[in-house]
Amino acid sequence: MLGQEVTTAVEQFAQRRRSPLERLQHVLHAHPSISPLLVLIIAFVVFSSINPRFASPNSLSLVLQQVAVIGALAVGQTLVILTAGIDLSAGAVTILAMMLAAGLAEGGGLPGVVAVLIGIGVGVLAGLANGALVTRVGLPPFIVTLGTLSVFTAVALLYTKGQSVQATDLPGLLNWTGETFPVGDFRISVGVVLVGVLYLLVGFALANTAWGRHVYAVGDDKEAARLAGIRVDRVLLSVYLTAGAVYGLAAWILIGRAGAASPNAITDANLESITAVVIGGTSLFGGRGALVGTLLGALIVGFFRSGLSLAGVDDQYRVLAVGLLVLLAVTVDQWIRKVKA
Amino acid sequence: MTTTTPVLSARGLVKTYGKVVGLDGVDLDLFPGEVLAIIGDNGAGKSTLIKCLTGAVEPDAGEIRLDGAPVHFRRPQDARKAGIETVYQTLAVAPALDIAANLYLGRERHRPGPLGSVLRMIDKKGMRRDAEKALTDLGIGTLQNMSQAVETLSGGQRQAVAVARAAAFGSKVIVLDEPTAALGVRESQQVLRMIDQVRSRGLPVILISHNMPHVFEVADRIHIQRLGRGAGVITPRSHTMPEAVAIMTGATTLTETPGQT
Structure with missing residues (x-):
């Protein structure tokens, strides 16, 4: 009863061939992790040709141990950024969890298992505070976490009175994450293994469960997600709680890595975790990206640190290079978001 | 015109927003396998009527029956669970x-x-x-x-995805709110054909639209809203487009212009 389909000029126009640049845009749109993978490969080739020691198992093992903490924080950060939020309190939550766990366990006050669980529990509570302020009060994540960044940092400093807790005063389990074991010529720490497991678990959940789909949908278009029957607030809260738990785990890894619990540790952690996520191709506007990209992004940051230091250049060049990479990554993201049919 | 039980029926729906009367006792019947269009000027109560039927708004008074049994929708999920799927004017798809x-x-x-x-x-x-x-x-x-990714699709194709979602999960009624408002000529035709397909499966459709040619092309019956009340139900055969617009704007009434039977 309705008119037959007519091919219009508009339709024919749409069928024109894509230029090579447009095809690249489409490939990057479909596989956002390609760019960080390329950067990682190029960095590896360049740095190992400047100084062959860069590619040695010893040096690469060290890179892995160095990026473990940032890599862990970046997992929580990825979840939050996927929902179109940002977590400026990631490092502060980690410090608070670490100092409370270490402070309570100091001098045999608590068994190691309990201390680890307290660390994770503190992270979850901090995530609950962030999540409740975002979902119940309706504040923007940037403002919420800017506030809690100061609150958590101050509480950690007030609690510890600025004092560190040395590894020797802590139960063995808290330092366990820093222990290393040989894998071929490499030396892998327990912390690195934990971070690997974390990536597998969260990566699986994001890619293969309905929860993962909903995280993407909420970040992509909140209203569309709500109209599709997704309980947006519940998904957001679950993201902040999970991120908090991840930061609590990162605190444990940090104690092992640093050999102490210091309230002044990882001051750059917030920005570095955001850097890893952004270089990894996850969009700051939410809804697109993947955890594998974040892993690549964290490794890129680690490669630059190790490679430029082995090349014998000033550390400021690393800061400069990473800054430029962030700008490039965001520019590429803006470009591929404009992909057309 | 028919004696079958309506799939969806509303009697005496009233909804006020403060002093503003959105709906002032509206009746509506949707029969199996038909496309019922709802037309009306801005502020005539089209949206409020649809919101009541899809659970987005709770009416102050009146009764809604689904397959003859009274229902009370307190949120959109209730209506969806009952088999009423809605395609919203703002394309409710996640672009990425x-x-x-x-x-x-x-x-x-x-x-x-x-x-x-x-x-x-x-x-x-x-x-x-x-x-x-x-x-x-x-x-x-x-x-x-x-x-x-849906964002690489044209507006019509996105709308097609939204309609397909409603058609795939709606077991009783499909409600389309201005589905062709943002579309070009050819894309609108595509969506109208989809509506036709949905009807041919026996699934009734409620279509809200400003576009008279589209309404007259696809609708079996047309419910006219005017100033919060139902101004009458016509069909594309009983009345012409100018007559429909005249009733809609109050230039005439259904009693003055009964149309051809």
Whole structure:
């Protein structure tokens, strides 16, 4: 009863061939992790040709141990950024969890298992505070976490009175994450293994469960997600709680890595975790990206640190290079978001 | 004109917003397998009427019956569970997700066995396959790649995905709110054909539209809203477009212009 389909000029126009640049845009749109993978490969080739020691198992093992903490924080950060939020309190939550766990366990006050669980529990509570302020009060994540960044940092400093807790005063389990074991010529720490497991678990959940789909949908278009029957607030809260738990785990890894619990540790952690996520191709506007990209992004940051230091250049060049990479990554993201049919 | 039980019927719906009367005792019947268009000027109560029927708004008074049984929708999920699917004017699709993911958004299917029950894995392949079938059934063969992000589709194709989602899950009624408002000529025709397809399956459709040619092309009956009241029900055969507009704007009434029978 309705008119037959007519091919219009508009339709024919749409069928024109894509230029090579447009095809690249489409490939990057479909596989956002390609760019960080390329950067990682190029960095590896360049740095190992400047100084062959860069590619040695010893040096690469060290890179892995160095990026473990940032890599862990970046997992929580990825979840939050996927929902179109940002977590400026990631490092502060980690410090608070670490100092409370270490402070309570100091001098045999608590068994190691309990201390680890307290660390994770503190992270979850901090995530609950962030999540409740975002979902119940309706504040923007940037403002919420800017506030809690100061609150958590101050509480950690007030609690510890600025004092560190040395590894020797802590139960063995808290330092366990820093222990290393040989894998071929490499030396892998327990912390690195934990971070690997974390990536597998969260990566699986994001890619293969309905929860993962909903995280993407909420970040992509909140209203569309709500109209599709997704309980947006519940998904957001679950993201902040999970991120908090991840930061609590990162605190444990940090104690092992640093050999102490210091309230002044990882001051750059917030920005570095955001850097890893952004270089990894996850969009700051939410809804697109993947955890594998974040892993690549964290490794890129680690490669630059190790490679430029082995090349014998000033550390400021690393800061400069990473800054430029962030700008490039965001520019590429803006470009591929404009992909057309 | 027919004695069958309406699939959806409303009697005496009233909804006020403070002093403003949105709906002032509206009756509506939707019969099996028909396309019922709702037309009306801005502020005539089209949106409020639809919101009452789809659970977005609770009426102050009046009764809604689904298949003859009274129902009370307190939120959109209630109406959806009862089998009423709505396609909203603001395209309710997530642009970065692919077609299949959008079709099953909020209703993901899990894989059979422990992979689904223990690991909570979703059945991506199965959902992709069924999404393709759902779209082909509605005569949209042009979308072959179900893993294509919705943002790479044209407006008409996005609307097609939204309608296909409603058609795939709506078991009783499909409500389309201004589905062609943002579309070009050819894309509008595509959506009208989809509405035709949905009707031919026996699923009744409520269509809200400003576009008289579209309404007259696809509707079986036309419910006219005026100033919060039902101004009458006409058909594309009983009245002409100018007559419909005249009733809609109050230039005439259904009693003055009874139309051809």
